[in-house]
Amino acid sequence: MTTRTSTKKSVGNGFVEHATPLLREYTAKLEESVRNADELHDLYYLAELENGESERGSSASKRLQDERRRSIRERLARIQSRVKKLTPAINQLDRQVSQMIEHGELGSELERVELKLRLNELEDMLAAARKIKSSFPTAG
Amino acid sequence: MPDPSIEWSDAEDGGKWLWDNYTRIRAVWADLASWMRGTRASGESEEEAQEPGILILGPGGVGKSTFAKLMTDAVHPLADMPVQYDESMDVESYTLEPPGDGGETEFVVLPGQQHRRADSWPELLRDVQDGRFRGAILFSAFGHHALGDVSYKDSALYAEHGRKKPAFLRAFLQKCRDDELRVLSDLATHLKLCSRPVWMLSVVTKQDLWWNVRSAVEDHYQSGPYSAIIDEVRNHRGAKSFRHEMVFASLIIRRLMTGRGELLKNNVAGYDQEYQLRSLWQLAVTIDALRQWEQGK
Ligand SMILES: Nc1nc2c(ncn2[C@@H]2O[C@H](COP(=O)(O)OP(=O)(O)O)[C@@H](O)[C@H]2O)c(=O)[nH]1
Numbered sequence: 001m002t003t004r005t006s007t008k009k010s011v012g013n014g015f016v017e018h019a020t021p022l023l024r025e026y027t028a029k030l031e032e033s034v035r036n037a038d039e040l041h042d043l044y045y046l047a048e049l050e051n052g053e054s055e056r057g058s059s060a061s062k063r064l065q066d067e068r069r070r071s072i073r074e075r076l077a078r079i080q081s082r083v084k085k086l087t088p089a090i091n092q093l094d095r096q097v098s099q100m101i102e103h104g105e106l107g108s109e110l111e112r113v114e115l116k117l118r119l120n121e122l123e124d125m126l127a128a129a130r131k132i133k134s135s136f137p138t139a140g
Numbered sequence: 141m142p143d144p145s146i147e148w149s150d151a152e153d154g155g156k157w158l159w160d161n162y163t164r165i166r167a168v169w170a171d172l173a174s175w176m177r178g179t180r181a182s183g184e185s186e187e188e189a190q191e192p193g194i195l196i197l198g199p200g201g202v203g204k205s206t207f208a209k210l211m212t213d214a215v216h217p218l219a220d221m222p223v224q225y226d227e228s229m230d231v232e233s234y235t236l237e238p239p240g241d242g243g244e245t246e247f248v249v250l251p252g253q254q255h256r257r258a259d260s261w262p263e264l265l266r267d268v269q270d271g272r273f274r275g276a277i278l279f280s281a282f283g284h285h286a287l288g289d290v291s292y293k294d295s296a297l298y299a300e301h302g303r304k305k306p307a308f309l310r311a312f313l314q315k316c317r318d319d320e321l322r323v324l325s326d327l328a329t330h331l332k333l334c335s336r337p338v339w340m341l342s343v344v345t346k347q348d349l350w351w352n353v354r355s356a357v358e359d360h361y362q363s364g365p366y367s368a369i370i371d372e373v374r375n376h377r378g379a380k381s382f383r384h385e386m387v388f389a390s391l392i393i394r395r396l397m398t399g400r401g402e403l404l405k406n407n408v409a410g411y412d413q414e415y416q417l418r419s420l421w422q423l424a425v426t427i428d429a430l431r432q433w434e435q436g437k
Binding site: 002015091092094095096098099100101102103104105106112120123 | 200227229299422
């Protein structure tokens with residue numbers, strides 16, 4: 001939280017003070033989802049490569065590879081479901097902030113700019129999170 | 141296209157009258173929608189003919205998405221209208237009928253909030269200049285823009301006007317009308333430089349909210365600064381390469397409320413679905429006139 005606004009009289013029912021941490025928190029959550037999904041894609045790709053190499057290996061090592069890929073798929077599905085659950089409330093937050101930027105009584109124009117920048121970050125991350133792919137690349 | 145000089149039947153049952161006539165309007169709109177997807181003008185390559193689409197713009201909350209949904213049959217004005225105003229966050233595209241031929245939609249609706257304009261408008265307005273659009277539909281609402289998920293009591297204008305609702309509303313409507321002119325002025329700059337013949341349709345929505353002062357509204361758009369800007373474009377381009385039409389309409393009938401459920405203004409008593417349907421018909425006839433112009437008739 002910033003201390004910048006805490007000393008002056010709260011304008012717009014303290015909207016900026018309430019909205020800023022929420023915008024940060026959900027941008028970070030989405031960012032984490034996108035990062036984790038990227039890592040899972042990399043892991044899956046590696047597992048595919050290794051699978052190709054162990055094609056002639058023991059059936060035990062093939063089972064292990066299958067198990068790894070299944071686990072990666074499950075983790076990705078969990079990330080997607082998390083993003084899906086977060087999206088409606090994030091959209092609501094987005095629209096409230098947007099309307100305050102457009103019409104709201106705020107402490108200063110700088111606060112309006114700050115909200116706009118944070119909203120842009122949230123929207124960029126939401127767009128990236130929506131693009132998380134459920135299918136994996138296959139090696140070869 | 142079905143004959144646009146509709147004969148309004150005098151059905152005794154008002155509901156049937158509405159339904160029958162709306163069905164006729166739908167037939168016309170389906171036809172217009174397929175024209176909007178892109179017709180090939182003589183001398184154009186296939187690629188050129190595919191490209192130019194229609195740009196829909198205007199400030200936030202004036203009816204752009206509602207219109208696009210009406211045209212694409214996603215909503216029915218007499219039956220199922222959305223109650224909640226959901227602000228568009230990004231550029232929206234709509235697929236126009238007929239389905240199945242796989243063509244890319246070129247029905248582009250821009251988000252209208254001022255703070256979103258810097259993100260998407262400059263590029264699309266440049267596209268207007270570069271001839272990517274055959275026509276632009278500019279929406280206004282005589283200032284009756286929807287307030288989304290915000291209370292009017294949290295607005296800067298409310299604070300600036302003594303925290304009194306009537307004073308707030310007057311100032312809000314005025315501010316929104318000023319913004320309508322700003323948007324027109326932005327569009328006009330690019331229309332003047334557009335590299336192809338282009339038409340523009342001004343749709344003034346929410347007739348149900350300003351019907352009691354309709355002559356003032358008509359004056360505002362037809363003899364005030366709005367029409368002066370249109371005249372500038374026309375004089376700059378000449379009638380052969382620019383055509384403008386204007387229509388006043390009610391896409392739906394509903395009170396002006398904030399997203400928080402606060403009433404700002406009631407719809408005008410006496411403005412009923414018959415007036416609304418006539419205005420929708422006028423809209424279809426006007427779009428048809430633009431089509432004829434585009435096709436050189
Ligand atoms: N009273 C009235 N409300 C309308 C009319 N057209 C649209 N609305 C409402 O105005 C709000 C904003 O419409 P929308 O199409 O989402 O606006 P956009 O931001 O321009 O796309 C919605 O609640 C619509 O239901 C109209 O002609 N009359």
